[in-house]
Amino acid sequence: MDPSTLAGSPDGLRQLADLTTVALEALAGEASRREGPLPAGGPAAMRTAADETPETFIPEHGSDPADVVRGLTALAARWGVDLANPAAVGRMQCAPTAVAVAAELGAAALNQGLQAWESGPFAALLERRLLADLAALAGFPPTAAGSMTSGGTASNLMALLLARDDAVRRRAGVDVSRAGLSSLAAAPRVLCAAGTHVSVRRAAGFIGLGSDAIVEVEADRLGRMLPQAAEAALARMQSDELPVALVATAGTTDLGAFDALPALAAVAARHGVWLHVDAAYGAGALFSERLAHLVEGLDRADSIALDLHKFGWTPASSGVFLTRRPEAMSVLAQGAAYLSTPEDEALGFSSLAGSSLQTTRRADALKVAATLLALGRAGMQELVERCTDLALHAARAIDANPRLELATEPILTTVVFRCRPSRPAAPLEEWDRLNAGVRRALMQEGRALVARAVVPDRAGRAADHLKLVLLNPATTASQLEGVIDAIVATASEIDPVESDG
Numbered sequence: 001m002d003p004s005t006l007a008g009s010p011d012g013l014r015q016l017a018d019l020t021t022v023a024l025e026a027l028a029g030e031a032s033r034r035e036g037p038l039p040a041g042g043p044a045a046m047r048t049a050a051d052e053t054p055e056t057f058i059p060e061h062g063s064d065p066a067d068v069v070r071g072l073t074a075l076a077a078r079w080g081v082d083l084a085n086p087a088a089v090g091r092m093q094c095a096p097t098a099v100a101v102a103a104e105l106g107a108a109a110l111n112q113g114l115q116a117w118e119s120g121p122f123a124a125l126l127e128r129r130l131l132a133d134l135a136a137l138a139g140f141p142p143t144a145a146g147s148m149t150s151g152g153t154a155s156n157l158m159a160l161l162l163a164r165d166d167a168v169r170r171r172a173g174v175d176v177s178r179a180g181l182s183s184l185a186a187a188p189r190v191l192c193a194a195g196t197h198v199s200v201r202r203a204a205g206f207i208g209l210g211s212d213a214i215v216e217v218e219a220d221r222l223g224r225m226l227p228q229a230a231e232a233a234l235a236r237m238q239s240d241e242l243p244v245a246l247v248a249t250a251g252t253t254d255l256g257a258f259d260a261l262p263a264l265a266a267v268a269a270r271h272g273v274w275l276h277v278d279a280a281y282g283a284g285a286l287f288s289e290r291l292a293h294l295v296e297g298l299d300r301a302d303s304i305a306l307d308l309h310k311f312g313w314t315p316a317s318s319g320v321f322l323t324r325r326p327e328a329m330s331v332l333a334q335g336a337a338y339l340s341t342p343e344d345e346a347l348g349f350s351s352l353a354g355s356s357l358q359t360t361r362r363a364d365a366l367k368v369a370a371t372l373l374a375l376g377r378a379g380m381q382e383l384v385e386r387c388t389d390l391a392l393h394a395a396r397a398i399d400a401n402p403r404l405e406l407a408t409e410p411i412l413t414t415v416v417f418r419c420r421p422s423r424p425a426a427p428l429e430e431w432d433r434l435n436a437g438v439r440r441a442l443m444q445e446g447r448a449l450v451a452r453a454v455v456p457d458r459a460g461r462a463a464d465h466l467k468l469v470l471l472n473p474a475t476t477a478s479q480l481e482g483v484i485d486a487i488v489a490t491a492s493e494i495d496p497v498e499s500d501g
């Protein structure tokens with residue numbers, strides 16, 4: 001096989017079909033030998049993995065493409081995490097559907113771009129159409145704008161950027177992107193809760209507001225921002241402070257908690273502050289009639305972050321940023337003649353370059369559109385609800401096990417709990433040590449992949465917990481019980497109870 005054949009040519013398409021078969025056979029071969037979601041042996045096993053890789057990835061002379069694809073794909077599968085394994089319940093990282101991956105292959109072969117009209121005329125049309133449908137699903141008007149992004153982190157950054165420019169323009173008549181923040185006399189403020197995703201705090205730093213601009217609004221035990229506390233924080237703002245945004249969360253990363261969006265939208269509207277809703281995880285609720293009440297009020301946000309690579313069964317990157325305020329997108333305009341010119345734009349050769357932080361940008365909409373077309377809204381609802389049912393099932397099994405303590409009822413598809421030490425009156429450090437130890441032991445053996453969450457215990461102290469993230473709708477109740485049994489068995493090995501023998 002000629003390694004320089006280009007995928008899109010007739011010869012290339014034949015070679016691609018052959019190489020795809022080679023890759024898929026390698027994946028199937030490795031999958032049949034898997035024993036758990038992670039390779040056994042932990043970090044030490046990665047040294048063995050390193051020994052299996054070629055000495056250099058830049059050899060003087062290349063080798064047969066089929067051998068390369070077979071060898072490297074097999075290594076990646078053998079030493080990677082198997083997201084389709086029912087015991088892979090640790091990361092907010094879904095196993096993608098076959099239809100999504102097939103569409104992604106097509107997109108990669110076409111390698112369309114969104115940076116100029118001629119980089120991908122249909123890719124731009126597809127993204128616009130998909131965003132319009134997602135905006136409508138979120139309850140936004142047809143005038144809404146947005147962009148596909150690399151994920152919630154980038155969407156949250158875009159939100160704060162747009163909110164910053166909007167707030168400063170209205171307050172001081174200054175175009176921050178041009179003049180910078182130094183001309184701003186007031187101290188910018190971003191209101192969020194302690195459990196707001198870390199990317200919001202980082203974004204405040206990146207865009208020059210400083211992470212000190214974050215004002216932490218009081219939240220309840222589940223981490224839901226108290227609307228009256230947000231109201232009070234805004235009412236307390238001094239004349240030398242500038243509230244830039246109120247950031248709410250629809251589906252927190254640990255407990256899956258949803259802020260009271262209607263109440264927060266009313267607070268934001270009263271104070272003329274940009275409301276951004278981080279629904280990176282909670283977006284799944286948009287597809288489910290049963291969960292729709294959780295995202296009530298989302299339509300009143302100024303902007304929303306959604307991730308379909310978390311709760312949408314598409315490969316990363318499938319981030320979505322939406323705003324009800326299309327005029328605010330102008331901060332992203334890119335005035336580069338090589339991308340587009342006003343004359344071209346006026347004649348319809350318009351590009352999406354001015355709607356993204358990126359220049360070169362992949363056609364991420366294809367796999368998302370294919371997944372949604374293949375499943376439909378009803379199919380998405382079924383998958384989402386199967387995952388929430390699994391979470392409820394896990395909670396019952398945890399409740400019934402004397403060795404385990406459930407932190408709180410699951411809201412979405414995360415289940416947060418911890419193992420109880422053998423000594424009933426053990427101090428908090430002993431609980432934390434046991435739970436951290438259980439998680440590491442499971443990863444080390446590769447038997448199960450569970451996450452860590454620091455949430456308040458029943459006494460309100462920040463405590464180490466274990467977290468199951470259930471995003472695999474094919475998992476059965478008994479497989480899930482098997483994972484919980486493995487957790488309990490590991491706890492008993494580390495910290496045996498006398499009567500355990």
Ligand SMILES: *Cc1c(COP(=O)(O)O)cnc(C)c1O
Binds near residue numbers: 154199249
């Ligand atoms: C995962 C997550 C993010 C970050 O999204 P990425 O796609 O990883 O960039 C932001 N917010 C919430 C609530 C998340 O769960």
